[in-house]
Amino acid sequence: MSLKFVDNYLPELKQLEHLIELSNTQLRQQTLAHVNYNEHLFPIYALSLGSEKQNAPVITFVGGVHGLERIGTQVLLAFLESVIGRLAWDKSLNFLLENVRLNFVPLVNPVGMACHKRSNGNGVDLMRNAPVNSDEKTAFLVGGQRISPRIPWYRGKSGEPMQTEAQALSSFIRDDSFHAPFSLVLDCHSGFGLHDRIWFPYAKSKFQPIQHIGEVFHLRDLLFQAYPYHTYKFEPQAKHYLCHGDLWDYLYEESLQHNTVFLPLTLEMGSWRWVKKNPLQLLKSVGLFHPVKPHRVKRVLRSHLVLMEFLIRAVASYPNWLEDGKSLNMDQKATQLWYDN
Numbered sequence: 001m002s003l004k005f006v007d008n009y010l011p012e013l014k015q016l017e018h019l020i021e022l023s024n025t026q027l028r029q030q031t032l033a034h035v036n037y038n039e040h041l042f043p044i045y046a047l048s049l050g051s052e053k054q055n056a057p058v059i060t061f062v063g064g065v066h067g068l069e070r071i072g073t074q075v076l077l078a079f080l081e082s083v084i085g086r087l088a089w090d091k092s093l094n095f096l097l098e099n100v101r102l103n104f105v106p107l108v109n110p111v112g113m114a115c116h117k118r119s120n121g122n123g124v125d126l127m128r129n130a131p132v133n134s135d136e137k138t139a140f141l142v143g144g145q146r147i148s149p150r151i152p153w154y155r156g157k158s159g160e161p162m163q164t165e166a167q168a169l170s171s172f173i174r175d176d177s178f179h180a181p182f183s184l185v186l187d188c189h190s191g192f193g194l195h196d197r198i199w200f201p202y203a204k205s206k207f208q209p210i211q212h213i214g215e216v217f218h219l220r221d222l223l224f225q226a227y228p229y230h231t232y233k234f235e236p237q238a239k240h241y242l243c244h245g246d247l248w249d250y251l252y253e254e255s256l257q258h259n260t261v262f263l264p265l266t267l268e269m270g271s272w273r274w275v276k277k278n279p280l281q282l283l284k285s286v287g288l289f290h291p292v293k294p295h296r297v298k299r300v301l302r303s304h305l306v307l308m309e310f311l312i313r314a315v316a317s318y319p320n321w322l323e324d325g326k327s328l329n330m331d332q333k334a335t336q337l338w339y340d341n
């Protein structure tokens, strides 16, 4: 791929590769796959820091699944840059990293981002592409459709293997996290509503809570106690719309075969507020999903740092709040809050 192309269309990939070049040996890098598009090969990178032990708890930050939602990738790159910069002097960060592994897959869909598309290069929505179906009434089109790759939310052909990007991310999570006693994902998206939301599975059912609903409720409780003035709404994705083929539904169900806890969360940054303040940004193709004004981009880049730091600490300290059946009566509270209607 030419450097000029990356400069013009994928500054996020350039920034990511620059971070990889600059950083010292503490940052481990893997290329999960290359996606071939118009004779260009686009890399999907995973970066890791901290404990390499198989039984260390793990947190994985994911971004750029939907190509139009550039801000998710940018939030993660800003955070990664800050973490790398602090390694040289921050004793408590280095101590933390002895007990936890941090992974970053900041740009899952580089072709979509380069082409200003939600989907990947084949027109497939990577969050509708997993082999999992909802038995309930899903949202029309938005819930995933097999009519045409020209319409958004295309699931891909029935029975075909998952797309390269979805397979690469799944294999990475499977190999790295499923054997950890406790692991968490924060997958960063934007474009839904006025508020910043933290979503958890299922996306396929309004009625069926996940097996670890108590653990999710407990984590929410910790966040609300530690940061009472945060403004996140914390809820099951299905509260808003149901969909087929959600990758986190799929991986969560697979994780249940292991005797471990895997909690995939999605951060949905509410972009309608950016549009409300600056309706002209709708004229740009990324405008509905990305704050266009520079001061607003900066504000978003700093506003999720507290959440990311909190999650790392909650993962590293999981034995203090998760074990010994402490979560048990949380199941009931969770069901009351989210599923009692």
Ligand SMILES: [Zn+2]
Pocket: 066, 069, 189, 190, 191
């Ligand atoms: Zn998205």
